[in-house]
Amino acid sequence: MDEPLVRVRGLVKRFPVKGGLLQRTVAHVDAVAGVDLDIPRGQTVGLVGESGCGKTTLGRMLVRLLEPTAGTIRFDGTDVTRLAGKDLLAFRRRAQIIFQDPFGSLDPRAQVGEQIAEGLQIHGIGDRDERRQRVGEMLELVGLKRDHAGRYPHEFSGGQRQRIGIARALILRPDFVVADEPVSALDVSVQAQVLNLLRDLQSELDLTVLFVAHNLSVVEHVADTVAVMYLGRIVEITDRDTLYRRPLHPYTEALLSAIPIPDPDRPRNRRILQGEIPSPLDPPAGCHFHPRCPIAEQGRCDVDRPELLPAPGVPTHLVACHLRTDRAATV
Amino acid sequence: MSTENTPRRPSLAAKAALVEQLETQAGDVGRLYERPTSQWRLAARRFRERRSGMIGLGIVATLLLVALFAPVIAPYEPTEILIGKEDVTRRSPPCVHVLGCSEDQPQHILGVDGNVRDVFSRIVYGSRVSLRLGFFTVTLALVVGTTLGAIAGYRGGWLDNGIMRIMDVVLGFPALLLAIAIVAVLGPGLTNALIAIAIVTLPQYARVVRSQVLALKESDYVAASKALGSSGARVLFRRIIPNALTPLVVLATLGIATAILEAAGLSFLGLGAQPPTPEWGAMLAEERNQVFTSPHLVFFPGLAIMITVLGFNLMGDGLRDALDPTLNA
Numbered sequence: 001m002d003e004p005l006v007r008v009r010g011l012v013k014r015f016p017v018k019g020g021l022l023q024r025t026v027a028h029v030d031a032v033a034g035v036d037l038d039i040p041r042g043q044t045v046g047l048v049g050e051s052g053c054g055k056t057t058l059g060r061m062l063v064r065l066l067e068p069t070a071g072t073i074r075f076d077g078t079d080v081t082r083l084a085g086k087d088l089l090a091f092r093r094r095a096q097i098i099f100q101d102p103f104g105s106l107d108p109r110a111q112v113g114e115q116i117a118e119g120l121q122i123h124g125i126g127d128r129d130e131r132r133q134r135v136g137e138m139l140e141l142v143g144l145k146r147d148h149a150g151r152y153p154h155e156f157s158g159g160q161r162q163r164i165g166i167a168r169a170l171i172l173r174p175d176f177v178v179a180d181e182p183v184s185a186l187d188v189s190v191q192a193q194v195l196n197l198l199r200d201l202q203s204e205l206d207l208t209v210l211f212v213a214h215n216l217s218v219v220e221h222v223a224d225t226v227a228v229m230y231l232g233r234i235v236e237i238t239d240r241d242t243l244y245r246r247p248l249h250p251y252t253e254a255l256l257s258a259i260p261i262p263d264p265d266r267p268r269n270r271r272i273l274q275g276e277i278p279s280p281l282d283p284p285a286g287c288h289f290h291p292r293c294p295i296a297e298q299g300r301c302d303v304d305r306p307e308l309l310p311a312p313g314v315p316t317h318l319v320a321c322h323l324r325t326d327r328a329a330t331v
Numbered sequence: 332m333s334t335e336n337t338p339r340r341p342s343l344a345a346k347a348a349l350v351e352q353l354e355t356q357a358g359d360v361g362r363l364y365e366r367p368t369s370q371w372r373l374a375a376r377r378f379r380e381r382r383s384g385m386i387g388l389g390i391v392a393t394l395l396l397v398a399l400f401a402p403v404i405a406p407y408e409p410t411e412i413l414i415g416k417e418d419v420t421r422r423s424p425p426c427v428h429v430l431g432c433s434e435d436q437p438q439h440i441l442g443v444d445g446n447v448r449d450v451f452s453r454i455v456y457g458s459r460v461s462l463r464l465g466f467f468t469v470t471l472a473l474v475v476g477t478t479l480g481a482i483a484g485y486r487g488g489w490l491d492n493g494i495m496r497i498m499d500v501v502l503g504f505p506a507l508l509l510a511i512a513i514v515a516v517l518g519p520g521l522t523n524a525l526i527a528i529a530i531v532t533l534p535q536y537a538r539v540v541r542s543q544v545l546a547l548k549e550s551d552y553v554a555a556s557k558a559l560g561s562s563g564a565r566v567l568f569r570r571i572i573p574n575a576l577t578p579l580v581v582l583a584t585l586g587i588a589t590a591i592l593e594a595a596g597l598s599f600l601g602l603g604a605q606p607p608t609p610e611w612g613a614m615l616a617e618e619r620n621q622v623f624t625s626p627h628l629v630f631f632p633g634l635a636i637m638i639t640v641l642g643f644n645l646m647g648d649g650l651r652d653a654l655d656p657t658l659n660a
Binding site: 060063065088089092093095096097099100101104107109111115118119122123152154155165168169172 | 368369
């Protein structure tokens, strides 16, 4: 295989924390604290984690809505981390984003057709009639009607709005789409429809997708590879089947055990995590997860931060845990 | 009991019945909404349901018609001095034939002022002066204030600080006092009064626009527009400002009332409209010493100011209710 479409190395996003009378910067938060991630062409990488772990920040950096503090993003072989002007515009045509909130992501004062056509207009594609034609095709592609173009967002349901958001993101025929929790705000019955739509569109348009979610069962449905994030870092990443069958990181185990299983007779051995997610303002020393970890070893996990390393014997399975990489090694 | 079920407002029940009938006829609820409804159209619908707002609109519309057709409505020229032309004396009281004033007297329904001019004609022409001044003042303040506020909110940083601190300074002075100071520098006259009032009211617009821009620039649809490649100007003018418009419409309507009132105040002090311009504030000032001997000379111009300000205020309140249903005040 050649280079993955998106290659992220050491990506950091540091936000200043302002306080006091003069709004001075009193501290920093590393929302994303050094992430390496490859997204292969045509695949869907799922990114899961608790709220506040930095997954949305990471997604927004990948489409250059947020400026990375450090690290590099390579897109199709070129470094796009610091692009500006014309080059950035060209990149924007190829990388798009779908938002979580179907109510906040559409301009309430503009007709949906105008909003979908905005990308074409910005990039100077087609004349008025051609654009209208493309918008109509796009609306049909996402399961709406052509004449919906003249309506306003408040006339649509949440699921329909999300379809409009998808149409807006895909009208430029991008190669790469960040789907930032595209179904979390929707009813369960509508979630399935939108997920299926996304999956169909992905194969039809040959998309590469970063699918951000906090719902593991949703990710299982769409992703080829799954990355688990905790407090700004990726703690485990492997292909979907391995992750769901043989998770290595204790945090992943806890997340998986929290998925409800619709079988009343099945014995439940849920592993309930103690405590809250620690404040990223003052992350714990050593392994970020050790204060909540059921198997943490004193004198090691609270001192040494584990690197994301391949589990021995399974080079595609990366995990950031001293004990699990050890155990796998000794077995 | 059937009486309990009888709706109190039959019009609503009738509407509901009609909707139900239409729904069954169409067989598809969606068809009822075939025509796209913009937010503005929805707001117009809500506005029509408020009585006070509609009264305000009625007053304002009437005033506009009066100003437009002033030459048709007014029986005399506003500056026409009637000595030697008619058998009238200075400050003669209102003479209305149907109310018993003798038919051989010339009819002046609001009386005659100290310079023997027809008060009714002056008030009718005064609506032109006041409305024009109100609109121009607000337009000037709106355009400059919106630009400053939008730049401050969108760019942020030192530019934001600089612009908004200047606005705070302007806001720190009592409005009329600052207006007097500005007119004192520029010199008296209607145009200068207009500029002075615009400067004084400008910070309100800048502040409202800035806060709107600050809130809206973090919204997902702005992010979506940026991700598509929108330039800063495009985001600001296509996505942010249209959504920041609602509070501005309300503020501008109420601002017209304030501007008219302040202009009348400046004219009263002799700093606005100069004689013989038929301006309501100036008319008050000319005859203020005759309040007890000829009360009609101050009563009617005062009433004209009051009705105008009331009309714009009612309309502004109605607009606020219609444009922001969450406010429900």
